Amino acid sequence: MNDSSKKHDVALNVRSTVASYMMYWRKLCLEVSILISSGIVAVSTFGVDKAALSIEGRxxxxxxxxxxxxxxSYLILKASRLIQELRGILVRVDRYDELFVDGAFVPGDSLYPKSWENFDAVGMDFVPKWSIALMAATWVTVSVLLLIHRAAA
Structure with missing residues (x-):
């Protein structure tokens, strides 16, 4: 095995490992938001006698x-930063493998779109944003329902 082949194999192993980590952290973002949102709904729906709950309790x-x-949200933001760092590693490996070079794999074009090469190191992708939005929407909705239920009583 020559040195170039060994480097390529290492790059493929790194890419595979990093992609797996990215999927894990994205899944964790969703699971955290679903767990917290479900807990909010469960406690407010089944765990509390809203008719007997004082305004201070609400x-x-x-x-x-x-x-x-x-x-x-804090945990998801931390995970999002890690996802961005992992995305940066993937871009470096893909540059090494010339996946953005025109003509390297596809005549007259690159294998990946050029936009994939410019990742935003501080931005968030859709999954963490959606996860935070789910928790915020659940909290706001349940809070409004708790207050409306009191006003109606």
């Missing part, structure tokens, strides 16, 4: 749910 629940959503 505000306590709203604040507690907000803290849970904020903690989940």
């Amino acid at each position: 505000w306590g629940l709203i604040i507690g749910f907000g803290v849970a959503a904020a903690a989940g």
